[in-house]
Amino acid sequence: MRLVAYLDGDGAEAVGRVDGTRVHRLRGVDRIDRHLSPGALAGAAAEESVPLDGLTLLPVARPEKVFCVGLNYRSHIEETGRELPTYPVLFPKFASSLIGHGAPIALPPESAQVDYEAELAVVIGTPGRRIPREKALDHVLGYTICNDVTMRDFQYLTHQWMQGKAWDGATPLGPVLVTADELDPGALDIALRLNGRQLQSATTDRLIFDVPELIRVVSQFTRLETGDVILTGTPGGVGYRRDPQVFLADGDIVEVEISGIGTLRNTVRAEA
Structure with missing residues (x-):
């Protein structure tokens, strides 16, 4: 699985699964950090996709260290x-x-x-x-x-x-x-x-x-x-x-x- 972190249309942080040139937002997952629960990425439902091109990409993780x-x-x-x-x-x-x-x-x-x-x-x-x-x-x-x-x-x-x-x-x-x-x-x-x-x-x-x-x-x-x-x-x-x-x-x-x-x-x- 290929994941990106990005800003949605409202300027909120989001995480999505990359499928070719499209990104499917993962419901309930805003960032990859210490608060991400085990299995959250694998179990997250994917919403409708948006084009990858043009998205404002963020660092893929928000590390504590x-x-x-x-x-x-x-x-x-x-x-x-x-x-x-x-x-x-x-x-x-x-x-x-x-x-x-x-x-x-x-x-x-x-x-x-x-x-x-x-x-x-x-x-x-x-x-x-x-x-x-x-x-x-x-x-x-x-x-x-x-x-x-x-x-x-x-x-x-x-x-x-x-x-x-x-x-x-x-x-x-x-x-x-x-x-x-x-x-x-x-x-x-x-x-x-x-x-x-x-x-x-x-x-x-x-x-x-x-x-x-x-x-x-x-x-x-x-x-x-x-x-x-x-x-x-x-x-x-x-x-x-x-x-x-x-x-x-x-x-x-x-x-x-x-x-x-x-x-x-x-x-x-x-x-x-």
Whole structure:
């Protein structure tokens, strides 16, 4: 099943099932968050459909917690000159960071080094704490796409990365959520294009810490709730490590494509 979150004709939040070019609204489901009851999506009756084209899409989930993983592809680790980690590098984002497919990425006037990062995102369906690796995928609702936009000049102000990662209105998530029964998270192609030029390309079988391991590690120290999101890391090719460096500018179009999910597309706009 493919799901989208969007605004209806009255400006209210809604969740719908995608059927080709149409979206069937799910009755009684307004958002994918910690208040979503078990089985609500599968059991929700579908209302009359509306065209997908033209809908204002929202982030596909409304997480209480967003966990980001750094240095999880060998190609990215090699371009940074770091050693392979033995434990996932974790940092947070906030719900206020997230925007939907088609929404403008906010380019803040304070940063001169705004970078892109293509990532597979995992959305939790069944809550849990201390989840064993062998049961981790049972807790996944589905998968979507993220662009982990990063302000590099702020990221490297300290040894902690949060100040470069958690800017409001700068992290696209979407366009659709593909339920876990339809995808193998370890066998997906991932790519990023900037104004049509491909700058990142990899496959998710190159993850150092795979999805089950990330769920195990994160749930060890905090309870995962429905709607929580884990960003699994980006491959090599980020703008900061290129020569010459590449940073996002007003008017740029950034596309992240993952096989089996689709393409997340956003335009970069300078904040007023």
